[in-house]
Amino acid sequence: MAQVFGPWANTVAKLSIVLGVFFVAAALATLDTIHRSSYVRLTGVARPQPVAFSHKHHANMGIDCRYCHTTVEEEAFANIPPTSVCMTCHTMVWADSPALEPVIESYETGEPIKWKRVHDLPDHVYFDHSAHVNKGIGCATCHGRVDEMPLVWKEQPLFMKWCLECHREPEQFIRPREEVFNMAYESPKDQHELGEHLVEEYEVKTHNHRLMDCWICHR
Amino acid sequence: MMRRACIRSFRLEGRASARPGHAEACPSSPFGDLHGPLQQVAKTGWVKLARSGVAIFVVLCALLTTTGCDLRQKMWDQPSYRTYQESEFFEDGSSARxxxxxxxxxxxxxxxxxxxxxxVDGEFAKELPEQIEVTRELLMRGKERYNIYCSVCHDPAGYGNGMVVQRGFAEPESFHIDRLRGMPDGYYYSVITDGFGRMPGYAYQIRPSDRWAIVAYIRTLQLSQYATLDDVPETVRDDL
Incomplete structure (x- = not known):
């Protein structure tokens, strides 16, 4: 039988190694890009919910975030309101709307509505809403303009890198406590100056700058 | 196991060709009759490298096709329950008990x-409880809480023309009518807690200390609507 591999095979073999390295790098880069893309992360994609609840509509009526998300200032988890809170108004307002049928059914039977989760941090990440809200981090900083979202979508992919940007330099993002729930707040021109002052006043970086410690989030 | 043994012996042969005829013992090997040229390549050690390179590439491709949840590790979804998480263990499907x-x-x-x-003794308390001290902080807290929970119906000034009322909810009475101005503090606290008429109780949303802060703020609103120029300190009258 004739030789299958001639002397050219040596060149091919060597070349394939160079190309192989290139392919591995390309595959890694592609994988990383896909992994971080909004396609996988679902950022900017409104999540369909069992009830077509519009944050935009309710927030524009002047209802504060805390009217429904009552625990956000005191607890790690910002609660979803029980249907009894919906029924505070909807016993009379839009009471006959078919869109409200699942809410009324839930109210009458006690069966919770199964909302689809929009923001889901990995279980190895500890996050405390109250700590952020009380130290001057606005809702919109992470959640975006929820008051302009009919159905809520994820504004940020919540990468660790992104969390660390603020943990490293909270001066860039901090705002006065009374502006935390103001969705339309825009940071002033002297943000850095104001930021430094607020970081000092709210004791954000005391105790040797613990914000950058691993255990702050991974506990 | 068989395959691995073949590959191993193939390598050995490539290096020293000390065991002629061994390849025939591995009928599954496609390289069975290619000792010559491959031997040379193997001498350089490239085959090993190339082979692991191909293996890595195949693994990466496999990962690529399954991007998403499969990249997650078990620490991502731990077996312990998170808030509102579903449970297969409990009959009602909820992990919260x-x-x-x-x-x-x-x-x-x-x-x-x-x-x-x-x-107090079964009657509405006429005054705030002793734990509540009326300070500027209390009133500011009351204002904040009032604007979150009450103003949607009662409106920021307490006349009962809030946004939700404008959208069709029953209009509450103004806080500035004589009947309500004459009601004791405990009455307001009780209505916030248990509701009144079409208004449901707010015990779930507002904790007791804040309810008292709101009562104090409603009193402030009531005062404000009947204030005269004499109530304004002389030093700030020019600002009006």
């Missing part, structure tokens, strides 16, 4: 009728 009826959490006995129900 309802309290057994009559449960009193530590520190929540709430024996103080005045503070927790706004009543």
């Amino acid at each position: 309802p309290l057994v009826e009559g449960t009193v959490a530590r520190g929540f006995l709430r024996e103080d009728d005045h503070y927790y129900r706004g009543k």
Whole structure:
């Protein structure tokens, strides 16, 4: 039988190694890009919910975030309101709307509505809403303009890198406590100056700058 | 195992060709009759490298096709329950367990009728409970809480023309009518807690200390609507 591999095979073999390295790098880069893309992360994609609840509509009526998300200032988890809170108004307002049928059914039977989760941090990440809200981090900083979202979508992919940007330099993002729930707040021109002052006043970086410690989030 | 043994022996042969005829013992090997040229390549050690390179590439491709949840590790979705997480263990499918009826959490006995129900000897308390001290902070807290929870119907000034009322909810009475101005503090606390007419109770949303802060703020609103110029300190009258 004739030789299958001639002397050219040596060149091919060597070349394939160079190309192989290139392919591995390309595959890694592609994988990383896909992994971080909004396609996988679902950022900017409104999540369909069992009830077509519009944050935009309710927030524009002047209802504060805390009217429904009552625990956000005191607890790690910002609660979803029980249907009894919906029924505070909807016993009379839009009471006959078919869109409200699942809410009324839930109210009458006690069966919770199964909302689809929009923001889901990995279980190895500890996050405390109250700590952020009380130290001057606005809702919109992470959640975006929820008051302009009919159905809520994820504004940020919540990468660790992104969390660390603020943990490293909270001066860039901090705002006065009374502006935390103001969705339309825009940071002033002297943000850095104001930021430094607020970081000092709210004791954000005391105790040797613990914000950058691993255990702050991974506990 | 068989395959691995073949590959191993193939390598050995490539290096020293010390065991002629061994390849025939591995009928599954496609390289069975290619000792010559491959031997040379193997001498350089490239085959090993190339082979692992191909293996890595195949693994990466496999990962690529399964991007998403498969990249997650087990630490991502731990078996312990998170808030609102579904459970297959409990019949109602919820990991959150309802309290057994009559449960009193530590520190929540709430024996103080005045503070927790706004009543003294069965009557509405005429004054704020002793735990509540009227300060500027209390009023500011009351204002904040009022604007979150009450103003949607009662409007920011307390006349009862809030946004939700404008959208069709029953119009509440103004806080500035004589009947309500004459009501004791405990009455307001009780209505916030248990509701009144079409208004449901807000015990779930507003904790007792904040309810009293709101009562104090409603009193402030009532004063403000009947204030005269004499009530304004002389030093700030020019600002009006």
